[in-house]
Amino acid sequence: MLLRLPPSLHYPITVTSLLKQPGDAVERDEALFWYVYQTTVTEGDGLGNKVEVKRKFPTKFESTVDGEIVQWKVAKGDVIDEPVDVLEIDEPCAHEVQFGGLCAECGKDMTESSYNTEVTDIMRAPIQMAHDNTTLTVSAREATRVEEDAKRRLLSTRKLSLVVDLDQTIIHATVDPTVGEWMQDKDNPNYQALSDVRVFQLVDDGPGMRGCWYYVKLRPGLESFLENVSEMFELHIYTMGTRSYAQHIASIIDPDRKLFGDRILSRDESGSLTAKNLHRLFPVDTKMVVIIDDRGDVWRWSPNLIKVSPYEFFVGIGDINSSFLPKKQELGKSGDKPAPKPSKGALEEHHVNGATAKTDEQSEVSTLEQLVTMGGGDNPRLLQEQSDAQEESIMHQVEDRPLLQKQRELDAEDDAAESGSDSSSSMDESQDMSKHRHHLLEDNDRELFDLEVRLERVHRNFFDEYDRQKSRGLGGRVAALRGEKAPSKEKDVDLKLVPDIKDIMPLIKRPVLTGVVLVFSGVLPLGTDTQNADISLWAKSFGVAISQKINGRTTHLVAGRNRTAKVREATRYSKIQIVTTQWLLDCLTQWKRLPEEPYLLPVHPEDRGEPISPDSKEMAEGSWISSDDEAMAESVDEEMSQFAGIDATSPIGYDEEQQAAVHDELKEFLGSDDESESDTDVSVLDEIPSPGKKRKREEDESADDVETDNPSEEVDVHGSRLAQRIKRSYERSTGLKEVASAGVESAFKQAQAQAQVPSDTDADTPEEPTSQPQEPVEEDDDELEREMMAAFEDGEEPADDEKIANENE
Numbered sequence: 001m002l003l004r005l006p007p008s009l010h011y012p013i014t015v016t017s018l019l020k021q022p023g024d025a026v027e028r029d030e031a032l033f034w035y036v037y038q039t040t041v042t043e044g045d046g047l048g049n050k051v052e053v054k055r056k057f058p059t060k061f062e063s064t065v066d067g068e069i070v071q072w073k074v075a076k077g078d079v080i081d082e083p084v085d086v087l088e089i090d091e092p093c094a095h096e097v098q099f100g101g102l103c104a105e106c107g108k109d110m111t112e113s114s115y116n117t118e119v120t121d122i123m124r125a126p127i128q129m130a131h132d133n134t135t136l137t138v139s140a141r142e143a144t145r146v147e148e149d150a151k152r153r154l155l156s157t158r159k160l161s162l163v164v165d166l167d168q169t170i171i172h173a174t175v176d177p178t179v180g181e182w183m184q185d186k187d188n189p190n191y192q193a194l195s196d197v198r199v200f201q202l203v204d205d206g207p208g209m210r211g212c213w214y215y216v217k218l219r220p221g222l223e224s225f226l227e228n229v230s231e232m233f234e235l236h237i238y239t240m241g242t243r244s245y246a247q248h249i250a251s252i253i254d255p256d257r258k259l260f261g262d263r264i265l266s267r268d269e270s271g272s273l274t275a276k277n278l279h280r281l282f283p284v285d286t287k288m289v290v291i292i293d294d295r296g297d298v299w300r301w302s303p304n305l306i307k308v309s310p311y312e313f314f315v316g317i318g319d320i321n322s323s324f325l326p327k328k329q330e331l332g333k334s335g336d337k338p339a340p341k342p343s344k345g346a347l348e349e350h351h352v353n354g355a356t357a358k359t360d361e362q363s364e365v366s367t368l369e370q371l372v373t374m375g376g377g378d379n380p381r382l383l384q385e386q387s388d389a390q391e392e393s394i395m396h397q398v399e400d401r402p403l404l405q406k407q408r409e410l411d412a413e414d415d416a417a418e419s420g421s422d423s424s425s426s427m428d429e430s431q432d433m434s435k436h437r438h439h440l441l442e443d444n445d446r447e448l449f450d451l452e453v454r455l456e457r458v459h460r461n462f463f464d465e466y467d468r469q470k471s472r473g474l475g476g477r478v479a480a481l482r483g484e485k486a487p488s489k490e491k492d493v494d495l496k497l498v499p500d501i502k503d504i505m506p507l508i509k510r511p512v513l514t515g516v517v518l519v520f521s522g523v524l525p526l527g528t529d530t531q532n533a534d535i536s537l538w539a540k541s542f543g544v545a546i547s548q549k550i551n552g553r554t555t556h557l558v559a560g561r562n563r564t565a566k567v568r569e570a571t572r573y574s575k576i577q578i579v580t581t582q583w584l585l586d587c588l589t590q591w592k593r594l595p596e597e598p599y600l601l602p603v604h605p606e607d608r609g610e611p612i613s614p615d616s617k618e619m620a621e622g623s624w625i626s627s628d629d630e631a632m633a634e635s636v637d638e639e640m641s642q643f644a645g646i647d648a649t650s651p652i653g654y655d656e657e658q659q660a661a662v663h664d665e666l667k668e669f670l671g672s673d674d675e676s677e678s679d680t681d682v683s684v685l686d687e688i689p690s691p692g693k694k695r696k697r698e699e700d701e702s703a704d705d706v707e708t709d710n711p712s713e714e715v716d717v718h719g720s721r722l723a724q725r726i727k728r729s730y731e732r733s734t735g736l737k738e739v740a741s742a743g744v745e746s747a748f749k750q751a752q753a754q755a756q757v758p759s760d761t762d763a764d765t766p767e768e769p770t771s772q773p774q775e776p777v778e779e780d781d782d783e784l785e786r787e788m789m790a791a792f793e794d795g796e797e798p799a800d801d802e803k804i805a806n807e808n809e
Contacts, residue, residue, distance in 0.1 A: 002089075003088070006118045009083075010038075011037070012079050014037075014080075015077060016076065017076060018072060020033075020069050021069065022069050023068065024069050025068050026069055026089065028064060028114075029063065030062060032061050034060050035059060037059065038056045039055065039057065040054050041054075041055050066091065067090050067092060068089065069088075069090075070088040071087075072088075073085050097138050098138075099137075125142070127142075128283075131264055131269065147285070151287075158232075158463055159231075160501070161234050161236060161290070162234065163236045163278070163281065163292070163293075165291075166237060166246065166249055167239065169292060171216050171219060171311070173214050175215070176215070176403045177398060178403045178404040190441045193441040194441065197215050197217050199213060200216070200248045201214070202244055217314065220446070230259050232459045235259050236281060238281070239265070246265075247264065265281060278299070286304055286501070286502075287499070287502075293305060294307070294319075301538065303541070311447065314403060315403070317403070450590065462499060462501065466498060466499055470494065510541070510543040511543060512543060512587065512593055513593055516555050516593075517553050518555065519547050519550050519556075519558070520535075520546075521567060523535070535584070542591075550569045550570055552573070554576050555575065556578075557579070558583070559580065562602065567601070569609065578600060578603060579600060583596060583599035
């Protein structure tokens with residue numbers, strides 16, 4: 001390793017002597033070299049006065065590691081002004097793998113420190129690689145090696161990595177004991193729906209640590225989904241539940257440990273209780289990782305995410321492990337479209353994970369969540385408060401039985417509809433359970449069947465792009481026909497050509513709703529940042545542009561309710577579709593643009609305004625791009641680049657070596673770019689090239705310039721094409737002021753006229769045959785090369801374009 005000077009020294013320092021030579025063994029805290037530094041000190045002058053003087057002090061620098069000296073990077077007499085590497089030492093152990101504060105290879109205590117310690121050895125391995133153990137850490141180099149080996153293994157089997165959330169993604173769980181009672185009652189209308197519910201108990205969980213029974217419903221089609229997806233992906237579990245909870249769920253969905261194995265990450269090892277971090281599992285890069293989760297905010301809307309619709313079998317329960325997460329943003333839904341499930345009523349306003357709670361307790365949880373979100377969830381006190389809140393939510397489910405209350409509400413509605421009696425009379429505690437007629441629990445979910453299709457598409461597009469990159473990286477057919485030798489297959493050649501899921505996913509998602517410019521009305525609460533709301537970020541990943549105001553560019557108004565000011569304004573524009581929130585949600589979950597007709601919001605006749613004619617002043621002003629629209633466009637462009645993983649310095653489609661090679665070929669093919677069409681129109685004509693006649697005009701103008709300027713030097717100038725170009729560049733007049741006032745089109749027409757009509761000087765000068773040597777062979781070679789490249793592109797690209805077009809339909 002290279003031993004570096006710490007920043008705490010009194011710089012500059014001067015090396016006075018080296019105490020060790022290459023090959024010498026050195027121990028920790030042993031002196032390596034002497035140096036002197038100068039500083040200002042306060043001294044007495046003998047008369048009782050204090051004066052500041054500069055003094056030099058000799059000091060020795062001591063080693064912070066054990067090992068053998070390999071090479072000095074400094075010499076005696078060197079003056080060092082800042083931290084630099086001074087010595088290379090060969091350590092017997094690099095301590096790159098550590099376990100519980102000890103080196104896993106040599107057993108040395110990594111927590112030891114002394115007066116000379118700037119950074120402890122435990123920081124040499126800061127990365128947690130294991131799913132189930134936070135005490136096993138590795139260095140960045142070891143993490144890179146492990147991940148590269150894993151990527152080679154996945155590429156050899158043509159697999160990607162899939163991170164799977166549990167609650168409300170592939171399962172739904174509750175602790176309401178009503179479920180257990182209904183499972184035993186064959187006369188209960190919910191008995192059939194609960195036939196495949198799994199049950200387990202966590203002994204050290206629940207109120208008072210007395211144990212708690214969990215009832216788990218698997219999402220329809222889960223078994224076949226996991227079996228099919230495991231052939232394309234290596235599966236990982238990432239849940240905000242406890243480790244014990246995650247292992248019990250894994251034993252239910254994967255009893256043989258063939259699908260997930262030990263790749264289970266819970267909130268006990270996550271490192272954060274408010275958000276999920278993909279780098280906890282893949283610290284080096286996430287190019288080959290896909291996420292499926294019912295919440296995008298906990299992933300900060302990562303471009304690797306495929307958001308699924310939440311699975312809610314137990315009505316009103318929600319995610320029992322969401323006490324540690326930020327609260328979901330509620331969306332306003334239109335009341336004109338009947339909901340598939342009964343209304344939750346006032347119960348929804350005062351519940352924690354589906355259980356009734358007091359108003360003051362609810363406000364306390366909200367404040368706590370805000371504090372944890374700000375603090376990162378690492379504070380032990382906040383962690384304990386969150387644990388208490390989680391225990392409280394479980395207690396409310398156990399004691400208040402929200403499912404039983406909802407079932408009684410449905411029974412009361414049925415009784416009121418049949419007998420016309422007051423619904424409150426049917427809410428008596430002594431109600432006979434056998435009278436239940438309306439079943440509360442239904443299971444018509446089809447999300448996993450559609451999700452499997454999307455994952456297949458992502459997997460196919462990824463490896464299609466990988467195969468294309470690999471073919472180009474190894475030369476391809478063009479290189480073979482040119483007689484070029486394909487590069488040898490290096491160990492890491494495949495890893496350099498691996499595409500990024502962050503590039504593949506947007507290419508699939510963004511075309512879905514590209515061109516849609518929508519405005520929200522009655523969907524988001526007042527004061528919400530429209531551009532950064534969850535629904536907006538999700539929609540933007542599919543190409544939607546979000547606007548604040550209705551204008552001529554607006555295509556859709558997504559309304560949560562009727563009879564709003566924006567609804568009235570939108571009726572004046574004939575092309576604006578006024579749809580419910582469900583249209584947008586269904587488009588986003590199904591990855592396709594659905595017809596608007598079934599989702600159109602009924603507009604009250606009194607709300608229909610006077611139509612705006614296409615030629616009206618309002619339509620013209622609405623078509624102008626305002627500052628808000630410019631900001632929206634800039635944010636969309638930034639998000640497109642962010643979702644694609646592109647920044648200002650990112651090469652598009654190839655690395656630096658390939659970029660340099662392409663530039664060399666272009667430079668060789670096009671030649672120098674310092675020639676101009678004319679002296680006055682140089683800037684315009686450089687921007688508007690004419691490929692078909694460019695070389696012809698350049699040769700004709702070169703001949704004209706030579707004949708006009710100095711005919712006696714015709715042979716010499718023609719003999720040196722480089723000298724001719726340099727001469728013209730110095731003689732070029734700066735006509736930028738003239739060109740600036742003229743339009744591009746007029747300048748181009750003028751240049752064409754000058755090229756076709758000879759000038760006065762040319763008319764007076766007798767036309768002589770030019771001695772410029774022609775290069776028909778070179779032009780034929782260039783033309784042949786262009787035809788070959790066009791043929792190859794015509795033979796390969798259309799098939800891919802047709803495939804993508806068919807998939808997007």
